[in-house]
Amino acid sequence: MEIAEIQPQLVQEFSKILSSKKLSHAYLFSGGFGNFELAIWLSQAIFCETPGVLPCLKCRACRLIAKGEYADLHLISPDGMMIKTAQIKALTEVFSESGYESNRKVIIIQEADKMHPNAANALLKSIEEPERDSYIFLLTQNENLILPTILSRTQVIKFPKQTPYFKSVLEQNGILPTQAELLCQLTDSIDDAIKMAQTSWFSEGLNKCFQFVKLMKSDPDDAFLYLSALTETFDDKARQQVLFDLLIQLFYQEKWTKKIEKTFEATTMWQHNVRFESCLNYIVLESEKD
Incomplete structure (x- = not known):
């Protein structure tokens, strides 16, 4: 390029x-x-x-x-x-x-x-x-x-960030428009975005994020039980950062301001060495009060 x-x-x-x-x-x-x-x-x-x-x-x-x-x-x-x-x-x-x-x-x-x-x-x-x-x-x-x-x-x-150009290059590389739009927000590197999209854990994790957000809308109790599926895929520091970034973008798309705020707070807790699972619990439990 x-x-x-x-x-x-x-x-x-x-x-x-x-x-x-x-x-x-x-x-x-x-x-x-x-x-x-x-x-x-x-x-x-x-x-x-x-x-x-x-x-x-x-x-x-x-x-x-x-x-x-x-x-x-x-x-x-x-x-x-x-x-x-x-x-x-x-x-x-x-x-x-x-x-x-x-x-x-x-x-x-x-x-x-x-x-x-x-x-x-x-x-x-x-x-x-x-x-x-x-x-x-x-x-x-x-x-x-x-x-x-x-x-x-x-x-x-x-x-x-030239988002339209970024997104078009990703789509030219066979990445679905919905994935391309999210990847544009996750990284400034086209090469990194393409590599991430080609990994099995990212595709699997993205599908789990969609399901998690869907459950949070319909039944927070089920969303709470679904956390183990997220922690199974997002199992190291780098992937966990991706999860928080993905959730923020998905909540942004849904215009869920409260959940965006809570995810930012959970991210800060995680960066200060609070357990990953506890940070996810915080997002779900707080969402019940929205």
Whole structure:
């Protein structure tokens, strides 16, 4: 998928920035819908071997960058659950050295919100005192999780979710419209949405969610008994988060404001280590009072 299709407005804006040679040295791309693709496209523009403002996408540099294999492009992502201080400190050597292919260097830090505070502070100097022809792209789905000192020193670019495009791509990949609509709300990544839709647990779990909501409308007692079916499918942390997100979307479709509020509260309880089953009980028991 080309970035011009995913975020046409941002591509147009950055085309003007490239034409005027006013690309800043540090950006924070907020919102996961196409932020990595745009960072790659800008990296291609920076290193492209074909004369012109925009990347040709065909030269050696553009092709290597598309694969993440270009020597002067440095991709940083979490090592386990976080981006560690050692990973960021290693970048100081990158900034101090000459580039292998040119004088330019590009750093793309994925899931920048997962930087350890010490790692974020280590990055500050490179942002505050940038080396010439060095560019940093920080990517996050939620800018509120980024340290204020980082936010204040970068240009923040918001990436709106292009829901109609997102939904159409999912449907072109054989995903049912009802599933596609829900998946658009669950993730900002088209690839992740397609992978999720192709798993047996998601299809099974979605059907159980529909049944659960139906029971909550007709008979909360039966809904309470049905909780074991949900916990059987949504049996780990990642899947349990999906369940809460699905319930919120389904309640939203039904315009059940009270149930949406209770599901948000149950999610917060779960995030604070209250047992998953107890959190689901809370939703059902409270719904009896609606």
